[in-house]
Amino acid sequence: MKRPFKALLRGLVGLALLGAVVALADPSRVWGQLRQAQPVWLLAGLLAGIASNLVSALRWRALARWLGANASAHDACRWYFQAIGLNALLPGAVVGGDVYRAVVLRGTGQDTAASSWSVVLDRLSGLWMLCAIGGLGAAACADVLAPWLRLPRGLFIALMFVGTLLWLALPWCLPALLRSRRFAGGWLAPLREAATRPDFLRQLVWQAGASAAVQLLSAAALAGGGLALGVALPASVWAWAIA
Structure with missing residues (x-):
C-alpha cells in the first residue's frame, strides 16, 4: 500500500x-x-492545546535523543498525536499511548531500554513540574489552605516555597545515585550513561522549561475554552486547574 x-x-x-x-x-x-461560543477565544484555546502537545512531543524527542534513541521532530510529533488518540479511545487512559510511543520508537531500530526510559522519564518530567507548580499554586491559595491546616499564613507560604525548591532540586541526586556499580548494566544502563554525562544539567533545565511551558499552555487552553463559552472562573480555580 x-x-x-x-x-x-x-x-x-x-x-x-x-x-x-x-x-x-x-x-x-x-x-x-x-x-x-466566541470564535476568537475558541480558536485561542484550540491553538494553545495544540501548542501544548507539540511542546510535549518535542520534550519527549529531546529526552529520547539524550538517552540515545534518535527520532526526527516530524516523527516524534506524529507518534505523540497518535498516542493521544489512543489515550482517548483505549480504556487504559495514558498507559495505552505511552506503550505505543515506546513500541513505535523501538520499531525504528532504537535500543529497547532507551526507548522505554524515554517514555517513563517523559511522564515523570511532567509530573515533577506539575507537582512544583502545584506547590506554588498552594502558596497562592494560602488564605484558604492555611486555616484549613491550622497554620499561620506566612509559615504555610514558606513551607510551600521551601518544599517546591527541594522538589525541583531532587533530580540532581540522580547522577550520584546511578554512579553505583549495581546500575552499570541492564535496563538502567542508558539512564546511567546519560545521567553521568556533562550535559546532564542542560538537559534538566530543558526538561524543566518544556514541562513548565506544557502546563501553562494547557491552562491557557482551558482558559480559552472557558472564555469562549462565557464561563468566568476566579483566579483560585485557575491556580487549582494548573496544579
Whole structure:
C-alpha cells in the first residue's frame, strides 16, 4: 500500500472516529454550544492545546535523543498525536499511548531500554513540574489552605516555597545515585550513561522549561475554552486547574 493512500486512509478513519464521538455526544447539543461560543477565544484555546502537545512531543524527542534513541521532530510529533488518540479511545487512559510511543520508537531500530526510559522519564518530567507548580499554586491559595491546616499564613507560604525548591532540586541526586556499580548494566544502563554525562544539567533545565511551558499552555487552553463559552472562573480555580 502506497504511503499517500495510507495517509488518506488514516485521515478518513480519524474523521470517522471523530464523527462517532460527536454522534454519541448529541450533535444538536454540541452544535448549539459551538454556535454560542466566541470564535476568537475558541480558536485561542484550540491553538494553545495544540501548542501544548507539540511542546510535549518535542520534550519527549529531546529526552529520547539524550538517552540515545534518535527520532526526527516530524516523527516524534506524529507518534505523540497518535498516542493521544489512543489515550482517548483505549480504556487504559495514558498507559495505552505511552506503550505505543515506546513500541513505535523501538520499531525504528532504537535500543529497547532507551526507548522505554524515554517514555517513563517523559511522564515523570511532567509530573515533577506539575507537582512544583502545584506547590506554588498552594502558596497562592494560602488564605484558604492555611486555616484549613491550622497554620499561620506566612509559615504555610514558606513551607510551600521551601518544599517546591527541594522538589525541583531532587533530580540532581540522580547522577550520584546511578554512579553505583549495581546500575552499570541492564535496563538502567542508558539512564546511567546519560545521567553521568556533562550535559546532564542542560538537559534538566530543558526538561524543566518544556514541562513548565506544557502546563501553562494547557491552562491557557482551558482558559480559552472557558472564555469562549462565557464561563468566568476566579483566579483560585485557575491556580487549582494548573496544579
